[in-house]
Amino acid sequence: MAVGLRSPTDLGSVPGIRLGTACARIRYSDRADLTVIEIAQGASCAAVFTQNAFCAAPVTLARRHLAAASPRFLLINAGNANAGTGAQGVQDALTCCKALADMTGCKLEQVLPFSTGVIGEPLPVTRIVTAIPDAVDRLSEAGWLDAARGIMTTDTVAKGCSRKITVNARPVAIAGIAKGAGMIRPDMATLLSFIATDAVVNSAVLQACLGEAVAGSFNRITVDGDTSTNDACVLMATGKSGVVIDDADSGGFQQALNEVCLELAQAVIRDGEGANRFVTVQVEEGRNKAECLQVAYTIAHSPLVKTALFAGDPNWGRILAAVGRAGIGDLDIQRVQIYLHDVCIVRDGERASGYRESAGKDVMAREEILIRVVLGRGKARESVWTTDLSYDYVRINAEYRT
Amino acid sequence: MAVGLRSPTDLGSVPGIRLGTACARIRYSDRADLTVIEIAQGASCAAVFTQNAFCAAPVTLARRHLAAASPRFLLINAGNANAGTGAQGVQDALTCCKALADMTGCKLEQVLPFSTGVIGEPLPVTRIVTAIPDAVDRLSEAGWLDAARGIMTTDTVAKGCSRKITVNARPVAIAGIAKGAGMIRPDMATLLSFIATDAVVNSAVLQACLGEAVAGSFNRITVDGDTSTNDACVLMATGKSGVVIDDADSGGFQQALNEVCLELAQAVIRDGEGANRFVTVQVEEGRNKAECLQVAYTIAHSPLVKTALFAGDPNWGRILAAVGRAGIGDLDIQRVQIYLHDVCIVRDGERASGYRESAGKDVMAREEILIRVVLGRGKARESVWTTDLSYDYVRINAEYRT
Numbered sequence: 193m194a195v196g197l198r199s200p201t202d203l204g205s206v207p208g209i210r211l212g213t214a215c216a217r218i219r220y221s222d223r224a225d226l227t228v229i230e231i232a233q234g235a236s237c238a239a240v241f242t243q244n245a246f247c248a249a250p251v252t253l254a255r256r257h258l259a260a261a262s263p264r265f266l267l268i269n270a271g272n273a274n275a276g277t278g279a280q281g282v283q284d285a286l287t288c289c290k291a292l293a294d295m296t297g298c299k300l301e302q303v304l305p306f307s308t309g310v311i312g313e314p315l316p317v318t319r320i321v322t323a324i325p326d327a328v329d330r331l332s333e334a335g336w337l338d339a340a341r342g343i344m345t346t347d348t349v350a351k352g353c354s355r356k357i358t359v360n361a362r363p364v365a366i367a368g369i370a371k372g373a374g375m376i377r378p379d380m381a382t383l384l385s386f387i388a389t390d391a392v393v394n395s396a397v398l399q400a401c402l403g404e405a406v407a408g409s410f411n412r413i414t415v416d417g418d419t420s421t422n423d424a425c426v427l428m429a430t431g432k433s434g435v436v437i438d439d440a441d442s443g444g445f446q447q448a449l450n451e452v453c454l455e456l457a458q459a460v461i462r463d464g465e466g467a468n469r470f471v472t473v474q475v476e477e478g479r480n481k482a483e484c485l486q487v488a489y490t491i492a493h494s495p496l497v498k499t500a501l502f503a504g505d506p507n508w509g510r511i512l513a514a515v516g517r518a519g520i521g522d523l524d525i526q527r528v529q530i531y532l533h534d535v536c537i538v539r540d541g542e543r544a545s546g547y548r549e550s551a552g553k554d555v556m557a558r559e560e561i562l563i564r565v566v567l568g569r570g571k572a573r574e575s576v577w578t579t580d581l582s583y584d585y586v587r588i589n590a591e592y593r594t
Numbered sequence: 595m596a597v598g599l600r601s602p603t604d605l606g607s608v609p610g611i612r613l614g615t616a617c618a619r620i621r622y623s624d625r626a627d628l629t630v631i632e633i634a635q636g637a638s639c640a641a642v643f644t645q646n647a648f649c650a651a652p653v654t655l656a657r658r659h660l661a662a663a664s665p666r667f668l669l670i671n672a673g674n675a676n677a678g679t680g681a682q683g684v685q686d687a688l689t690c691c692k693a694l695a696d697m698t699g700c701k702l703e704q705v706l707p708f709s710t711g712v713i714g715e716p717l718p719v720t721r722i723v724t725a726i727p728d729a730v731d732r733l734s735e736a737g738w739l740d741a742a743r744g745i746m747t748t749d750t751v752a753k754g755c756s757r758k759i760t761v762n763a764r765p766v767a768i769a770g771i772a773k774g775a776g777m778i779r780p781d782m783a784t785l786l787s788f789i790a791t792d793a794v795v796n797s798a799v800l801q802a803c804l805g806e807a808v809a810g811s812f813n814r815i816t817v818d819g820d821t822s823t824n825d826a827c828v829l830m831a832t833g834k835s836g837v838v839i840d841d842a843d844s845g846g847f848q849q850a851l852n853e854v855c856l857e858l859a860q861a862v863i864r865d866g867e868g869a870n871r872f873v874t875v876q877v878e879e880g881r882n883k884a885e886c887l888q889v890a891y892t893i894a895h896s897p898l899v900k901t902a903l904f905a906g907d908p909n910w911g912r913i914l915a916a917v918g919r920a921g922i923g924d925l926d927i928q929r930v931q932i933y934l935h936d937v938c939i940v941r942d943g944e945r946a947s948g949y950r951e952s953a954g955k956d957v958m959a960r961e962e963i964l965i966r967v968v969l970g971r972g973k974a975r976e977s978v979w980t981t982d983l984s985y986d987y988v989r990i991n992a993e994y995r996t
Contacts, residue, residue, distance in 0.1 A: 245925040246918030246943070276914045278944030311911020312945050375898055375915065416897040418912070419919035495818040495897070495983070496777055499991035509713020510820070512678045513777065516648030517821035523647045541648070542680030543714050581897070583988050589901035 194349045195470040195559050195579075197462035203336035204354035206365045206388040208232035208430025211335030213342035214326035216319045219271025219309060226320060227342040228292065228327040229266040229386060235430040237263045238399040239304075240406055242423035249274045249281030249315075250305040251424060253289070261301035266386060266426060267292050269320055270345050270371070271309040275421040284315040291321040295328060308345055308371065308384055308422050340369040343384055346588060347373045351459040357448045362435045364391045366448055370456040374465040374589060376415035385410065385425040385456055391445060392436040393429040401437075401446055402427040409453035412576045415464040416585075417493045461577045466584030469501050472562045476573040483520055484574035487565060490518035498581030501561065506552025508537040515565055527568030532556065596751045597872040597961050597981075599864035605738035606756035608767045608790040610634035610832025613737030615744035616728035618721045621673025621711055628722060629744040630694065630729040631668040631788060637832040639665045640801040641706075642808055644825035651676045651683030651717075652707040653826060655691070663703035668788065668828060669694050671722055672747050672773070673711040677823040686717040693723040697730060710773065710786055710824050711747050742771040745786055748990060749775045753861040759850045761837045766793045768850055772858040776867040776991060778817035787812065787827040787858055793847060794838040795831040803839075803848055804829040811855035814978045817866040818987075819895045863979045868986030870961070871903050877967045878975040885922055886976035889967060892920035900983030903963065908954025910939040917967055929970030934958065 209231060213224035231237065239258055241251050257263065267288060274281045289303040307315065330338075340350035354367035372383030393401070406425055427449075429437075437445045462470050473491050478484035491497055494514040500507040511530055516523070525541035532555040536544040555561065579585075611633060615626035633639065641660055643653050659665065669690060676683045691705040709717065732740075742752035756769035774785030795803070808827055829851075831839075839847045864872050875893050880886035893899055896916040902909040913932055918925070927943035934957040938946040957963065981987075 244915060244918040245922065246914050246927055273911070276911050276940065276944055278942070281944070311909075311915060375912075377919075418896055418898045418915060421911075421915050421918060493895075494820055495987070496820045496991055499988055502988065503992035505992070507713075509675070509678050509823075510777075512648050513646060513713060513820060513823050516646040516823060517779075520647065525648055538678065540680070542678055542683070581988060583985050585897070586901055586904065586983060586985050586988060589898055590905035590907070 194463040195467050197349050197459055199350040200337060200352045203352045204356060204365055204367050205333040205336060206367050206430060207333065207390045207432035208235060209388045209428060210331040210333050211339040212327040212330035212332065213335070213338045214323040214330065216269065216323035218269055218316055218319055224338065224342040225270045226323045226327050227268040227339045228324065228331065229339065230331050231264055231428050232430045232432065233264070235428055236393055236395045236398045237426065237428050238395060238402045239424060239426045240402060242420055244419050244421045246276060246421050248307060248422045249277055249285045250307045251422060253282060253285045254304040254306065254424060257301045257304050261299055263304050264298040264302040265292055265296065266304050266306060268306040268343050268384065270343055272307060272313055272315050273309045273311045273422050274307040274315040276312040277314060281315065284317045287317050288320045291324050295324060306384055306424055311421060336367055336369060343369065343371040345371065346465055347371050347463055349463045351456055351463065353452045353455040355448045355452055357444055359391070359435045359437065359442060359445065362433065364389060364433050364435050364445070366452050368452050368456055370460055372460045373463050374415055375418045375420045376413060376460060376464065377417045377419050383410065383420060383423050383460060387426070387452060388428040388430065390430050390433040392431040392434065397438060398427055398429050401449055404446060405449045405453040408450060409457035413457045413461050414489065414492050414576060414578050415461065458577055461579055464579035465588045466582040467579035468582055469580040470560045471501060471578050471580065472575055473578060474562060474573065474575045475565045475567065477567045477569055478572040479570040481572045481574050484572050485576070487515055487518045487520065487567065488574055488576045490514045491563060492576050492578035495581055501580035502582045504556045506532060506537070506549065506556045508552065511563060512538055529566040531564040533562045596865040597869050599751050599861055601752040602739060602754045605754045606758060606767055606769050607735040607738060608769050608832060609735065609792045609834035610637060611790040611830060612733040612735050613741040614729040614732035614734065615737070615740045616725040616732065618671065618725035620671055620718055620721055626740065626744040627672045628725045628729050629670040629741045630726065630733065631741065632733050633666055633830050634832045634834065637830055638795055638797045638800045639828065639830050640797060640804040641826060641828045642804060644822055646821050646823045648678060648823050650709060650824045651679055651687045652709045653824060655684060655687050656706040656708065656826060659703045659706050663701055665706050666700040666704040667694055667698065668706050668708060670708040670745050670786065672745055674709060674715055674717050675711045675713045675824050676709040676717040678714040679716060683717065686719045689719050690722045693726050697726060708786055708826055713823060738769055738771060745771065745773040747773065748867055749773050749865055751865045753858055753865065755854050755857040757850045757854055759846055761793070761839065761844060761847065764835065764837045766791060766835050766837050766847070768854050770854045770858055772862055774862045775865050776817055777820045777822045778815060778862060778866065779819045779821050785812065785822060785825050785862060789828070789854060790830040790832065792832050792835040794833040794836065799840060800829055800831050803851055806848060807851045807855040810852060811859035815859045815863050816891065816894050816978060816980050817863065860979055863981055866981035867990045868984040869981035870984055871982040872962045873903060873980050873982065874964045874977055875980060876964060876975065876977045877969065879969045879971055880974040881972040883974045883976050886974050887978070888922065889917055889920045889969065890976055890978045892916045893965060894978050894980035897983055903982035904984045906958045908934060908939070908951065908958045910954065913965060914940055931968040933966040935964050
């Protein structure tokens with residue numbers, strides 16, 4: 193049911209990054225659910241993690257390891273989040289990391305663990321440890337697409353994206369994968385996404401580049417407003433191209449990275465649980481970005497707006513009601529305009545005089561919908577991306593675990 | 595599908611209040627959808643209204659009229675919200691009020707209009723004006739139950755409640771009705787509710803009593819987080835009993851009023867759109883009431899928690915994730931306990947060691963579910979009431995208007 197999204201048929205590789213998958217039967221018996229990513233010696237690595245106070249054991253451990261050493265391996269499992277599992281959860285993640293470290297001869301701190309899936313169940317350590325050698329055996333620079341499949345949970349389509357850019361007349365590769373379809377409203381962090389480049393980028397610049405890219409992409413999407421316990425996004429720079437990026441702007445690196453992150457983030461929304469629509473909520477003429485986001489998220493999280501989107505019903509009163517309850521105390525409704533694409537539905541705070549229901553219906557029948565709200569208060573603007581609320585969203589989340 | 599809720603079979607009357615209904619065919623062709631409530635001369639009246647910036651024309655007008663005169667009539671229609679309708683909407687509401695004022699000989703400002711239903715469509719003024727005489731003809735002190743039915747929209751059950759209390763050895767009556775099933779998250783106001791007593795209560799005391807009663811009832815319920823444009827709650831005191839209430843505490847008046855409001859508010863949740871569960875979210879040991887409410891509403895609005903409630907799935911990881919993302923910056927998760935009724939599912943921030951899935955399943959199979967979160971930070975506590983998120987919620991809101 194993904195909206196305007198197909199699984200990539202191939203992904204460009206990144207010299208210095210090898211990926212391998214294996215079937216650990218954590219939750220799924222017919223597909224790979226364990227992924228190992230090997231990072232070349234000497235690479236830089238930046239990461240952002242969930243802001244959920246109940247962050248998962250692998251998040252705690254990945255943060256700790258990242259502070260202690262340069263990562264050589266990422267170990268990612270699908271089907272079990274290892275969250276809400278306390279001290280045992282940390283111990284379990286450590287045991288898995290140690291198995292990979294022992295096998296490859298790196299230090300324990302050079303392995304970062306990542307988990308997604310059901311919260312609160314013990315991690316099946318033995319299954320994971322048993323499957324690690326398979327995944328290591330299959331490590332390959334051509335493994336990106338398999339890895340994109342290996343990290344999926346309720347995703348219906350694998351998500352990946354790659355770019356080749358030219359910096360100082362020399363080629364630089366960027367590739368990334370992501371997973372996520374529900375419990376999606378990343379907050380200063382993201383779902384699971386792994387992105388790599390063969391540029392030479394030091395850690396400080398890399399972290400700054402990742403921060404900017406995530407702010408405009410993963411941190412602007414929401415399926416259900418539920419920020420996960422396990423979100424993480426990692427950006428690796430292997431340096432194998434020999435091309436030095438010492439400033440975010442050099443050679444369009446930041447722009448290409450932004451594009452990769454936005455494409456991956458939008459892919460998560462297009463494959464959002466039960467999604468029939470891909471919806472852009474754009475709020476303009478706010479006094480500042482914060483109030484634009486406040487209005488945009490209120491619309492994007494409104495179950496009434498989302499069910500109207502599912503029905504293809506131009507029930508714009510629900511959008512207006514959401515703007516009105518968004519908490520902007522001194523909102524002058526006389527200055528508010530609301531558009532569905534180019535169709536003006538609300539002008540000067542009330543139904544636009546020229547509005548025809550048929551025009552609204554035409555727009556709402558599309559798979560890709562733009563809701564534009566003009567606040568008439570300033571010059572700030574923000575966009576967020578979201579989906580509709582369908583029977584399938586309820587089915588997927590009522591049946592998951594059963 | 596209402597949870598543990600039946601339509602009342604009779605409602606106690608309140609001397610000084612008469613109610614009449616009529617079929618105006620605003621949206622429904624087979625039932626009364628227009629209600630007139632007559633208030634005796636000399637009564638006091640208090641009201642609270644929606645805080646939605648896009649408040650409806652009748653809300654604007656009711657506020658204005660209430661400030662100018664003592665109300666003699668309430669004019670209530672179902673099926674059309676007269677919201678997002680600008681200056682024409684105010685004019686339309688005025689025309690309807692004037693028809694009732696002319697017919698009954700009261701002043702225009704003594705009529706308060708109330709509307710609920712679809713937002714953004716012109717009010718069918720002629721149909722309403724034509725039906726007013728019928729409703730006036732049927733005015734009766736015994737009209738409470740008919741009025742409870744007349745104000746319904748997507749409600750499946752009429753909602754009313756009455757009490758007899760004794761103050762200074764003399765009887766005082768309280769009766770109230772309410773409507774609402776979706777677009778429910780009242781904010782310092784409420785859906786539509788009309789409550790009356792025959793006590794003698796001056797306006798200032800009456801407003802204070804209403805404020806307290808609403809704070810603990812209508813302002814603690816949520817179906818979908820969507821605050822309506824049309825919420826209003828009116829409390830009338832006719833004085834016909836001759837019993838003077840000059841202090842909220844006198845003779846248990848405030849307590850009886852609180853009980854009436856809570857029963858009506860909970861009735862709205864029990865009849866929430868698509869509801870299969872009646873859920874109490876109780877947050878204890880917070881530092882203050884605000885943070886208790888923040889956590890309670892984050893749980894109550896989480897689509898993942900709500901779909902798990904629909905499925906009867908003790909997927910407590912979703913509750914834990916919601917607590918973690920509720921925005922309490924310095925939350926010490928080691929002190930957090932989560933219970934389903936008496937079953938402890940999370941202790942010291944992780945899965946309780948004695949927890950058995952079967953015990954969780956037993957609780958989640960009930961129609962009435964208590965989620966208790968103990969924050970371990972202080973002495974404040976708050977409760978909110980909500981429903982699950984079901985296929986029927988999606989169906990009702992995808993089909994409404996079609």
